[in-house]
Amino acid sequence: MSSPANEQSEQPVPQPAGIVERLVRDDSDRKRFLKMAGAAGATSFGAFVLAACGSSSKSKTAASTAAAPPTTSTAAQNSSTGDLAIVNYALTLEYLETEFYAKVVASGLFTGTVGNLIKDFGAQEQTHVEALKGTAEKLGGTPAAKPEGKFPIQSASQVAHLAYTVENLGASAYLGQAGSIQSPEVLAAALAIHTVEARHAATLGTLVKKSVTPDGAFAKPADMPTVLAAVKPFLA
Amino acid sequence: MSNHEIANPQLGGVEVHGMTRASFILRGTLAAGAVYGLGSVAPFVSQAFAAGGGDAEILNFALTLEYLEADFYTVKGRQVGLSGQARAYASQFSAEESEHVTALTAAIKQLGGTPVKKPTFVFPTSDEKSFLALASTLENTGVGAYNGAGPSIKDKKVLAAAGSIVQIEARHAAAIDLLIGKSPTPNQGFDRPIEQAKVLTAVKPLIKA
Numbered sequence: 001m002s003s004p005a006n007e008q009s010e011q012p013v014p015q016p017a018g019i020v021e022r023l024v025r026d027d028s029d030r031k032r033f034l035k036m037a038g039a040a041g042a043t044s045f046g047a048f049v050l051a052a053c054g055s056s057s058k059s060k061t062a063a064s065t066a067a068a069p070p071t072t073s074t075a076a077q078n079s080s081t082g083d084l085a086i087v088n089y090a091l092t093l094e095y096l097e098t099e100f101y102a103k104v105v106a107s108g109l110f111t112g113t114v115g116n117l118i119k120d121f122g123a124q125e126q127t128h129v130e131a132l133k134g135t136a137e138k139l140g141g142t143p144a145a146k147p148e149g150k151f152p153i154q155s156a157s158q159v160a161h162l163a164y165t166v167e168n169l170g171a172s173a174y175l176g177q178a179g180s181i182q183s184p185e186v187l188a189a190a191l192a193i194h195t196v197e198a199r200h201a202a203t204l205g206t207l208v209k210k211s212v213t214p215d216g217a218f219a220k221p222a223d224m225p226t227v228l229a230a231v232k233p234f235l236a
Numbered sequence: 237m238s239n240h241e242i243a244n245p246q247l248g249g250v251e252v253h254g255m256t257r258a259s260f261i262l263r264g265t266l267a268a269g270a271v272y273g274l275g276s277v278a279p280f281v282s283q284a285f286a287a288g289g290g291d292a293e294i295l296n297f298a299l300t301l302e303y304l305e306a307d308f309y310t311v312k313g314r315q316v317g318l319s320g321q322a323r324a325y326a327s328q329f330s331a332e333e334s335e336h337v338t339a340l341t342a343a344i345k346q347l348g349g350t351p352v353k354k355p356t357f358v359f360p361t362s363d364e365k366s367f368l369a370l371a372s373t374l375e376n377t378g379v380g381a382y383n384g385a386g387p388s389i390k391d392k393k394v395l396a397a398a399g400s401i402v403q404i405e406a407r408h409a410a411a412i413d414l415l416i417g418k419s420p421t422p423n424q425g426f427d428r429p430i431e432q433a434k435v436l437t438a439v440k441p442l443i444k445a
Contacts, residue, residue: 120421127425171403178399179392191383192426194399195406202407203420212411213328217335219403221396 083186084136086177088144089224090190091132093173096234098125099149100166109156114207118163121200128193135189148236160208167201168214169222169230176221243273246360246370247377252304254355257289258296262304262355265381267439274376275423278384280439285388292349294385298398299340301381303354305374306333312359316367321415326371329408336401343397368416375409376422378402383427 101122104110110118136143153159174194181187198219202212213219222230242248248270252263261284268280285294309330318326341351361367382402389395406427410420 117420120419124421124425131426175396175399175403178386179396184387188383188387189426191386191399191402195379195383195402195427196421196423196425198403198406199410199420202410203414205407206411206414212407213332213404217332217404218339218397218400219407221400 083183084139084141087136091144094128095146096149100151107153149234150236164204164208171197171201172222173227176223244270244373249360251358252355256352258300258352259355261297262300269377274380277377277380281381281384291391291394292344292347295340295344296352302336307357318364372412378405
């Protein structure tokens, strides 16, 4: 298995971890994530996801990465890193969504109208990946590496429920970052994607006969630790 | 402008009677959507707020839009006489838009502003089919309007609240679009339009005083 952590270690110039700044500022779980600062600072975001997600139990590989020297203080002072970290966070999620839809399409579980919607959604997630990669580069950064996902694909019903969960998570993840984005251009892009994730989520809600607005009149945001914990089972 | 150029004729038929700047911007928003399509709503709204006026003004615009939607689902929905899923959505969305009205009213007061009064509206719909078609157009206009105003919002808490609301507008839009056999993602992957048309001048003649 080619682990994302290994791929990360091959990258010559690691991105400073603006994500850590966000986590420290916003998060209730800050101590745990402060510990991850070293890992995130020394590697790029994909490895950070692994480190953060592995911290609770099977974290041996992550722990060795975490021994790298911390670079948080410089990262925290560079405001532009904040947007870059958010963009790379979103990119990681979009990579996973894209891979998920690709596997669903390949499974052939859905045909007809629903099958076409699933294909459309997968193609749209792919355009999000491309746009976010471009945004990361425009911000002067290195786009996060594609993580390797693993998704249970068993039945149409199970996959549809999973897709509903994934899209709701995606929508709440974007919403959770809206207030932290500094650049108006990056914000506009995030808003443009955010409402598309919401449209996907609502569509899947009709498919699984669940509410199109599970949070009621006000959508709830999710912070990075919550989202990262939720995507952990889908990282290979 | 000749009729065949009208992208969303129904929006051109929506009347907003009110004297505030928020009502005026809403009329322009609807006119922009009517003439150039919903893709032009976001840049129109961005331009309308580019001159400044602050978060309270943006929220008053949002409040006016929510008044419009709430009124549409609550009053017009009842008048038209809906059935099945259309009726269920109208009831659910009416309640949610009303909650948006309440929340925005409170937020404007918190910012030290004065919430606009509810304008009066006239909707060009007479049956379930035209009701759902206009619902789709209004919700998609709402998405573009909020997304267009978003980057002009200064206060991060206000932005978070607006984000929380626009996500619901997008969900409503998708649900209605699916019900009437339209794509739930009319703008494909990005709800921000690429088009940066200078629509303000063009739509002015269409705006009813």
